[in-house]
Structure formats: structure tokens, C-alpha cells
Amino acid sequence: xxxKGDTSPLQYGATQGYxxxxxxLATFLSKQQSYQMQVDPHNLFLTAGASQGLDLACTLxxxxxxxxxxxxxxxxxxxxxxxxHNLKIAGIPTDSDGMMVSVxxxxxxxxxxPKLVYTIPTYQNPTGTSMPPERRKQLVSLATEFxxxxxxxxxxxxxxxxxxxxxxxISFDHDNRVLSFGSFSKILAPGLRVGWIQASRDVLRRFTxxxxxxxxxxxxxxxxxLVKEFIDMGFLDTNVTYLRQVYSKRASVMNEAxxxxxxxxxxxxxxxxxxxxxxxxxxxxxxxxxxxxxxxNGVSYRPGKIFSESGRFNDNLRLTYTLYETxxxxxxxxxxxxxxxxx
Amino acid sequence: xxxKGDTSPLQYGATQGYxxxxxxLATFLSKQQSYQMQVDPHNLFLTAGASQGLDLACTLxxxxxxxxxxxxxxxxxxxxxxxxHNLKIAGIPTDSDGMMVSVxxxxxxxxxxPKLVYTIPTYQNPTGTSMPPERRKQLVSLATEFxxxxxxxxxxxxxxxxxxxxxxxISFDHDNRVLSFGSFSKILAPGLRVGWIQASRDVLRRFTxxxxxxxxxxxxxxxxxLVKEFIDMGFLDTNVTYLRQVYSKRASVMNEAxxxxxxxxxxxxxxxxxxxxxxxxxxxxxxxxxxxxxxxNGVSYRPGKIFSESGRFNDNLRLTYTLYETxxxxxxxxxxxxxxxxx
Numbered sequence: 271x272x273x274k275g276d277t278s279p280l281q282y283g284a285t286q287g288y289x290x291x292x293x294x295l296a297t298f299l300s301k302q303q304s305y306q307m308q309v310d311p312h313n314l315f316l317t318a319g320a321s322q323g324l325d326l327a328c329t330l331x332x333x334x335x336x337x338x339x340x341x342x343x344x345x346x347x348x349x350x351x352x353x354x355h356n357l358k359i360a361g362i363p364t365d366s367d368g369m370m371v372s373v374x375x376x377x378x379x380x381x382x383x384p385k386l387v388y389t390i391p392t393y394q395n396p397t398g399t400s401m402p403p404e405r406r407k408q409l410v411s412l413a414t415e416f417x418x419x420x421x422x423x424x425x426x427x428x429x430x431x432x433x434x435x436x437x438x439x440i441s442f443d444h445d446n447r448v449l450s451f452g453s454f455s456k457i458l459a460p461g462l463r464v465g466w467i468q469a470s471r472d473v474l475r476r477f478t479x480x481x482x483x484x485x486x487x488x489x490x491x492x493x494x495x496l497v498k499e500f501i502d503m504g505f506l507d508t509n510v511t512y513l514r515q516v517y518s519k520r521a522s523v524m525n526e527a528x529x530x531x532x533x534x535x536x537x538x539x540x541x542x543x544x545x546x547x548x549x550x551x552x553x554x555x556x557x558x559x560x561x562x563x564x565x566x567n568g569v570s571y572r573p574g575k576i577f578s579e580s581g582r583f584n585d586n587l588r589l590t591y592t593l594y595e596t597x598x599x600x601x602x603x604x605x606x607x608x609x610x611x612x613x
Numbered sequence: 614x615x616x617k618g619d620t621s622p623l624q625y626g627a628t629q630g631y632x633x634x635x636x637x638l639a640t641f642l643s644k645q646q647s648y649q650m651q652v653d654p655h656n657l658f659l660t661a662g663a664s665q666g667l668d669l670a671c672t673l674x675x676x677x678x679x680x681x682x683x684x685x686x687x688x689x690x691x692x693x694x695x696x697x698h699n700l701k702i703a704g705i706p707t708d709s710d711g712m713m714v715s716v717x718x719x720x721x722x723x724x725x726x727p728k729l730v731y732t733i734p735t736y737q738n739p740t741g742t743s744m745p746p747e748r749r750k751q752l753v754s755l756a757t758e759f760x761x762x763x764x765x766x767x768x769x770x771x772x773x774x775x776x777x778x779x780x781x782x783i784s785f786d787h788d789n790r791v792l793s794f795g796s797f798s799k800i801l802a803p804g805l806r807v808g809w810i811q812a813s814r815d816v817l818r819r820f821t822x823x824x825x826x827x828x829x830x831x832x833x834x835x836x837x838x839l840v841k842e843f844i845d846m847g848f849l850d851t852n853v854t855y856l857r858q859v860y861s862k863r864a865s866v867m868n869e870a871x872x873x874x875x876x877x878x879x880x881x882x883x884x885x886x887x888x889x890x891x892x893x894x895x896x897x898x899x900x901x902x903x904x905x906x907x908x909x910n911g912v913s914y915r916p917g918k919i920f921s922e923s924g925r926f927n928d929n930l931r932l933t934y935t936l937y938e939t940x941x942x943x944x945x946x947x948x949x950x951x952x953x954x955x956x
Contacts, residue, residue, distance in 0.1 A: 280802035321828035334677035350824030459623035481693030485664035
């Protein structure tokens with residue numbers, strides 16, 4: 271990049287993000303089978319990762335005392351970000367189709383008035399579930415009817431296996447309601463801190479006009495310029511295809527190991543994409559109590575309880591298969607199985 | 614960096630920031646004449662630039678309705694960041710020694726209770742003034758007495774000319790009161806979005822423990838790794854020395870051009886570092902009215918009024934000399950002079 275003699279990535283960048291990066295990203299997303307929509311670069315905004323974007327959305331779209339809806343269970347770190355913004359958190363239960371939008375609808379009809387709804391529509395963290403198109407439509411239409419915005423954390427959208435997931439929540443939006451958060455952390459390199467928000471121009475204007483954006487001149491100008499080169503050279507396509515194959519294989523190895531070690535003593539759905547297995551011990555054992563025993567045997571996991579403020583999910587746990595080689599996954603599940611049988 | 618085979622800068626980083634970067638930065642700062650203090654890497658935290666750090670400080674150290682003190686005039690974009698956090702802004706006047714801390718002291722004694730004080734102690738934006746050591750001491754001791762934190766924007770501290778400025782505000786702090794914001798935007802490359810906060814470990818813990826920090830794993834891991842190499846190769850020393858010479862020369866050329874074109878019709882102090890001239894028209898003419906006439910003649914500036922909510926500084930304007938070559942500066946001031954004489 272620098273050998274071309276262009277030093278502009280070292281200067282302050284455009285508030286919306288480096289233009290050529292937004293164009294390359296739009297082209298890349300538009301080609302994705304899991305997008306099923308044309309993405310316009312004018313609807314994209316450069317972030318320094320999904321978390322930074324979500325944090326800024328809290329600053330710009332809510333204030334102290336406002337209520338934000340989350341799925342129950344949900345990504346535990348995000349809940350903490352919302353709490354740092356002094357937002358009230360309200361959980362909505364999930365089933366195997368993700369957030370139970372009908373429960374949210376009932377609460378709304380009884381006078382419940384959230385300012386924001388946070389959802390991970392595809393390959394949810396931690397449950398791995400995806401919301402079917404009908405629910406997506408209903409959620410977006412509730413946003414219009416009851417005047418809230420939806421923060422859709424769609425960072426796993428591109429990590430599908432054979433089966434193509436429903437298109438992003440934003441493809442159902444015709445009323446400036448959805449902010450779709452994407453990230454290169456899951457498809458390229460988390461250390462780069464490059465992500466994006468996809469939203470209507472009206473919504474994006476709030477981000478481009480924000481003083482903190484203006485003051486720094488785009489949230490990761492240099493990083494975006496690097497990623498742009500990476501996309502244009504075709505490496506991102508190659509990498510995402512590679513990750514899908516590798517993660518799909520790892521998920522299937524973990525599934526087989528779980529079957530072999532646990533049989534009918536655990537319950538779960540086989541992931542069709544994303545990062546996670548969400549297990550439940552049939553005997554109801556407390557996964558927080560079980561954790562130190564597992565760690566003594568050299569394996570760890572996230573206990574279910576941390577993914578919710580409800581105090582539920584005591585008998586659940588989350589496993590991640592993306593970070594380890596298949597032989598390590600087999601070893602890890604075998605250790606978990608040994609701990610389980612000797613408990 | 615990457616040719617060494619170390620791909621760790623591509624992975625999630627430590628929440629406090631990439632360790633080797635913090636060490637190299639501490640060594641670099643400790644050697645600076647304008648620091649006059651030993652900087653410990655444990656007192657440094659990686660940010661994606663000073664604005665990002667200030668924005669996060671607002672989230673973590675204040676909430677809706679709290680009051681933040683600013684200098685009058687001050688950096689206009691920062692005021693807007695505070696407003697986006699729903700903070701109340703209270704201005705304290707400045708003189709040729711920066712913030713009039715005695716005025717703040719009087720207000721505090723009358724019951725005024727700010728949560729935060731924002732100051733640019735050295736080469737203030739826009740006035741170019743620096744607070745003498747006595748005022749720095751008094752401000753820090755007020756913070757202890759009246760229980761507030763000080764956000765010290767010290768991004769110009771290293772940009773001194775012959776005369777060495779007082780040491781950073783944080784060198785006067787013995788009670789976890791000061792957060793010192795630094796940035797590579799002014800000494801290396803703004804596009805990289807790398808900066809730091811220097812503070813006590815107790816204060817930094819708030820930043821390292823923040824969910825948004827944890828979720829992303831350090832605010833600009835890859836950028837920090839790049840900057841670390843740059844520091845270790847000795848290039849940052851060379852660059853800062855070079856910038857001091859170039860900016861000092863540019864300031865002196867602008868000063869001569871102002872004298873030649875305006876003589877006694879303007880008033881200002883000659884900057885001893887930093888980025889800015891802060892002029893006042895003796896005839897009291899409104900610099901906002903004058904601006905479009907100047908722009909017709911091909912020169913622009915920031916009118917004084919935008920640096921304050923008080924409605925004052927109508928007859929002031931800010932000029933930046935760092936962004937242009939000396940011949941361009943001479944041309945610009947000549948155009949401003951022509952506009953002035955034909956007004």
C-alpha cells in the first residue's frame with residue numbers, strides 16, 4: 271500500500287470512513303450469498319470494530335435511564351457496555367428461532383417502551399440460533415410501530431456452513447430502524463480493529479456528524495486502507511471461504527466428540543454457522559460449580575449463567591470451536607467427558 | 614514488523630494496550646525534556662487517539678446532567694463531545710497564563726460542584742497559552758479538595774520550540790486526579806489513530822475493566838505494534854525534533870508576515886510551541902462577518918466565537934501554521950492583510 275507512494279492513509283480521514291474502503295466493502299458484501307441484497311457504500315460507516323460502534327450508538331441513540339432490550343441469554347460483555355451507559359436492561363426469552371418476538375410484542379402492547387433493541391439475529395452468541403425471516407420482519411415492524419431502533423449485531427452473518435442463513439436484519443428495514451454492525455474481527459484479524467455499521471443515510475448522519483468522529487477523522491483510517499487492499503486483492507474472499515470450511519469441520523468434529531463422550535446426557539442443536547455450541551446438562555447440574563473441576567482437568571468453557579441477568583441457564587454452558595485445531599477440540603471434549611463421568 | 618514472523622498484532626490485544634508498545638512509549642516519554650518525569654508503562658493505557666480516550670472518559674467518569682468545566686475559549690469539537698454525553702458545560706475564563714484557576718476556586722468555594730475539569734494546560738487550543746507550574750499545582754489541589762477529576766489534553770506537550778514548557782499536569786498529581794491524554798496524531802500520523810492515557814493505576818483500571826475495552830481487546834492493537842517499531846527504530850525522536858524545527862520556523866514566518874501586514878491593528882502573543890496564533894482585531898471587527906470576505910480572497914481561519922458558548926471572542930480568530938509551507942503561510946497572511954485593508 272505504502273509502496274504506491276500514497277501517504278493519505280496516514281492523514282486524517284473522512285468521518286464516514288475511507289471512501290475506497292467503503293466502496294470495496296460494499297462490493298464484497300453485495301456478492302455474499304448470505305447478504306442477498308445490494309449494499310450501497312453510502313449506507314456504510316467505518317468503525318474501529320463492532321464494540322466501538324455499539325458503544326457510540328449508545329452515546330448517540332440513548333441516554334441514562336433508557337431501556338434496552340436484549341435476548342436472554344446474550345453476549346455478556348455487551349450487557350456490561352449498556353450498563354456503563356446507565357441503560358436499563360430488559361431480557362426477552364429466546365427459543366430455537368432466536369428472540370421470541372411475540373413476547374416482546376406483548377410487552378410493547380402493555381405499554382413497555384424501550385429505546386433500543388439489541389439482537390444477534392444470525393448464529394446468536396451464545397445459543398447459535400438464527401431468527402427466521404418472519405420474525406425478522408415482525409421485529410422491524412414493531413420498531414416502526416413503537417418507535418425504537420434495533421442494534422443488530424451481525425458479525426457472524428458471513429460465517430455460515432453449507433446452509434445459507436436468512437439475510438441480515440437490515441434487509442427487512444424500510445424505515446431507518448436497523449443499525450447493522452459488522453466486523454473484520456471475525457473474518458480477517460481482530461487486532462486491526464476495523465468494522466462497519468450499515469444503516470440508512472439518516473441514521474449514519476448521526477455517526478458522521480458526531481463530534482468524536484469529526485475530531486479523529488474516521489475511526490480507523492489506516493486500518494481501513496489496509497483492509498481495502500486486502501479486499502481488492504481478493505484475499506478476503508479466499509479467507510472467508512477458508513474459514514467456513516475450517517469452522518464447519520471443527521464444528522462437526524466437536525459434535526462427534528460430544529456424542530461420543532456425552533451421548534444423551536447433554537442437549538444441544540448442531541450449529542449451522544458461527545462460533546458456538548450451547549449445551550444443557552440433562553441432569554440439571556450447575557455449570558458454574560462444575561467449571562473448576564473441568565479446569566482442574568485442563569479444559570474450560572463459559573458457564574450459562576453469565577449470559578443473562580435472570581439467574582437462569584445454570585445448567586447451560588457455551589463452547590467455542592473456532593479457536594482450536596480439531597485434535598485439540600477432541601482432547602478438550604474428552605477431558606470434559608472424563609470430568610463429567612467422575613463428578 | 615510482519616517480516617519477523619510475529620502475527621500477534623493481528624490477534625486480540627491486551628486491554629491496557631500492547632505491552633511492548635507501552636514500554637517503548639514510557640521510555641520515549643521519560644527522555645523528553647518537556648516531561649521532566651519518569652513515566653512507568655503501568656501508568657499508560659492505549660487509546661485510538663485522544664478524542665476516543667476523552668469520549669470513553671465521559672462514559673466512565675460522568676453521566677447525564679453532570680457538569681464539566683472547560684476553558685473559555687477551548688477546542689470547539691471537544692465541547693460537542695461533552696454535549697453528546699449530556700454533560701452541562703461551565704466555562705472558566707483564561708488569561709495569558711491559561712485557565713484562571715482562581716476564578717474556578719471562587720466558584721467552588723461558593724458551592725459549585727463539577728464532576729470533571731477539561732483543560733489543555735500546554736499550548737492551549739486556541740489561545741496557545743501555557744499554565745505556569747503554580748496554577749497547575751493549585752488546579753490539582755482543588756481537584757482533591759472538591760472531588761473532581763481533571764481531563765488534561767496534553768497532545769501539544771512535545772511540540773515546544775526553544776523554550777521548554779512546564780511539565781505535564783499529571784506530574785503535579787499525587788491523588789489519582791489527573792488523566793493525561795496524549796496522541797500520535799500530532800507527532801507522527803493522525804491516520805493511525807493511536808494515542809494514550811497516562812494516569813494512576815487506580816484510574817486506569819476503570820479503562821482496562823471497561824466492557825468496550827474488553828470486548829475489542831485494546832483499542833488499536835495493530836497500530837500500536839506499528840508505532841512501537843517506529844519508536845524502537847529511533848524514528849519518533851527524529852520526527853519530533855524535525856517537527857519542532859519546522860513548526861518553530863513556520864511560527865516565526867507567520868509572525869513576521871503578521872507584523873508586516875497588520876502592524877498595530879492586531880494583538881497576539883507569539884507562540885512558543887503548539888499549533889496556533891490567536892489574534893484580536895484592535896478595531897473590534899467581527900471575525901465571523903470578516904470570514905467570507907477573507908475566503909473570497911483565498912484564505913480562511915477559525916473565527917473566535919466558535920471556541921466558546923459565551924458569545925464572546927467576536928474580535929478573535931485562530932490561525933494554524935503547522936499545515937502549510939512557509940511560502941504558503943506568507944501568501945495566506947498577505948491575502949488576509951489585503952482583505953483587512955480593503956474592508
